[in-house]
Amino acid sequence: MEDETDVDTLGEQLYELILPKHPDIAGKLTGMLLELPGPVLVQMLKNEALLNEALERALTALQRSTGNGNFTSPDNDVASASSDSIGERLYDLIDLYDTGHTQKITGMLLEQKKEAVLQLLSDPALLEKKVKLAMETLKQQGEEETDVSENSDKDEAEVIGETLFARVQQIDSAHCSDITGMLLEMDSDTLRQLLDDRAMLEVAVQRAKSALEDLSNQTCSETSH
Structure with missing residues (x-):
């Protein structure tokens, strides 16, 4: 009352x-x-x-x-x-x-x-109830979007990195760490394609290995001078 x-x-x-x-x-x-x-x-x-x-x-x-x-x-x-x-x-x-x-x-x-x-x-009472529910939904969506943006990108990058390292290790175990590091500089879409296409991954590994060898040779040449 x-x-x-x-x-x-x-x-x-x-x-x-x-x-x-x-x-x-x-x-x-x-x-x-x-x-x-x-x-x-x-x-x-x-x-x-x-x-x-x-x-x-x-x-x-x-x-x-x-x-x-x-x-x-x-x-x-x-x-x-x-x-x-x-x-x-x-x-x-x-x-x-x-x-x-x-x-x-x-x-x-x-x-x-x-x-x-x-x-x-x-129905004013029903409208007020719906407005409150909508506000709660918007609040939850805001929290979820924050959580997803902070965590999902990080989780996805870690999963791609781990998977890529394992695949590269099968192709070139001697240089897998350096090659994986170079490949991880690519955008996420390209990395997904590499994980889905073995042939494409092998080509990327060979190119990365060649780049590493060129860099190593250049370093040796500069040192000798």
């Missing part, structure tokens, strides 16, 4: 602030803002600039949802709404949550069937 009382209190306080600004639709706008999380509403009561920004977004969403400038229920012609208009309305509603990821979350929710998206437009 405390939560209900808090919402009622916030609603009354918001209504008193909104009434002088938009007397004709103060109730409608208050109802829209009450869809936002409690902490956000508390901040609005303390910060007039934040409240005005939220009101502008709510007005834009309301005007787009009615489509005719009259502040009536958006459900009247919702079934015939175009995908673009649905996307715009959903974007405006999600933007009210000030997540910093409005565009991404809108895109995620628009991947659902049209009926499910329309339900989000008419």
